[in-house]
Amino acid sequence: MDNLIDIKGVTHAYRTEAGPLPVLDGLDISVPQGEFCAVVGPSGCGKSTLTRLVAGLMTPDAGEVWLHGERVKSPRNTVGMAFQNPVLLEWRSILQNVILPLEIVAPRMSRGDRIDRAMELLELVGLKGFEDKRPSELSGGMRQRASLCRAIVHKPDVLIMDEPFGALDAFTREDLWQTMRELRRQEPFTCVLITHDLRESVFLGDQVIVLSGRPARTQYILDVTLPADRTLDSLYTPEAAEMLATLRHQIQVAQGRAPEHAA
Numbered sequence: 001m002d003n004l005i006d007i008k009g010v011t012h013a014y015r016t017e018a019g020p021l022p023v024l025d026g027l028d029i030s031v032p033q034g035e036f037c038a039v040v041g042p043s044g045c046g047k048s049t050l051t052r053l054v055a056g057l058m059t060p061d062a063g064e065v066w067l068h069g070e071r072v073k074s075p076r077n078t079v080g081m082a083f084q085n086p087v088l089l090e091w092r093s094i095l096q097n098v099i100l101p102l103e104i105v106a107p108r109m110s111r112g113d114r115i116d117r118a119m120e121l122l123e124l125v126g127l128k129g130f131e132d133k134r135p136s137e138l139s140g141g142m143r144q145r146a147s148l149c150r151a152i153v154h155k156p157d158v159l160i161m162d163e164p165f166g167a168l169d170a171f172t173r174e175d176l177w178q179t180m181r182e183l184r185r186q187e188p189f190t191c192v193l194i195t196h197d198l199r200e201s202v203f204l205g206d207q208v209i210v211l212s213g214r215p216a217r218t219q220y221i222l223d224v225t226l227p228a229d230r231t232l233d234s235l236y237t238p239e240a241a242e243m244l245a246t247l248r249h250q251i252q253v254a255q256g257r258a259p260e261h262a263a
């Protein structure tokens with residue numbers, strides 16, 4: 001299978017007043033076309049830095065980031081992004097917010113086609129009937145649904161999500177996980193998800209990458225073996241429990257709180 005994303009030996013340090021702060025150290029990650037890659041790791045290890053590099057918002061000190069066989073050196077409109085804070089524009093309706101990327105990336109697309117495309121997604125995530133509302137009239141979960149629609153409305157090659165469900169309550173978060181799987185079933189896209197939630201990583205991921213403590217390298221890769229048509233109940237199977245235990249252990253290793261080879 002072709003890799004859509006190839007991160008090869010990426011090393012990066014931020015220049016701070018106190019001197020260079022090494023954040024990534026020879027990081028290697030490959031994400032095949034259509035795969036969902038969840039990335040977990042200790043707080044502050046460099047996960048968000050990784051998303052900025054893949055999106056082309058910054059370039060690494062050393063190593064290479066490849067997207068679709070092209071070296072990433074600047075921001076690309078074939079990447080969609082979603083963050084913990086949905087940052088929707090309050091002076092635009094939900095529909096107008098979702099359409100925004102099309103105005104930038106597909107200026108020749110007719111207004112009717114843009115509306116059809118946005119409405120198709122809003123319906124898919126259960127927001128039909130809310131398209132004329134302002135962001136402040138929606139709940140946090142609904143805003144995040146709208147933000148997901150906006151992130152994929154222009155059919156990006158890759159969707160990068162940095163803790164998109166982190167601010168939501170547990171029930172809303174689980175709803176959104178299911179919406180996310182449904183979205184991918186309807187519109188297969190390659191995805192990189194940064195999360196602190198190990199259950200989320202296993203429910204949504206095809207592979208889960210555990211980063212080491214800062215400076216981050218790839219410490220462990222888990223292939224998620226749950227069925228493609230998994231439900232929330234799949235998280236309560238012995239198979240899932242074993243994967244979650246492995247990930248918990250790997251995080252403890254990354255935090256320096258457990259030896260690498262302990263069970």
Ligand SMILES: Nc1ncnc2c1ncn2[C@@H]1O[C@H](COP(=O)(O)OP(=O)(O)OP(=O)(O)O)[C@@H](O)[C@H]1O
Nearest residue numbers: 014015016021023042043044045046047048049050
């Ligand atoms: N622009 C910057 N300049 C200097 N240091 C930075 C900059 N951005 C991030 N850092 C530092 O780099 C380290 C890694 O930051 P990053 O946000 O990538 O980590 P993270 O794993 O996403 O963190 P968290 O899990 O807490 O969200 C942190 O120590 C952070 O303070």
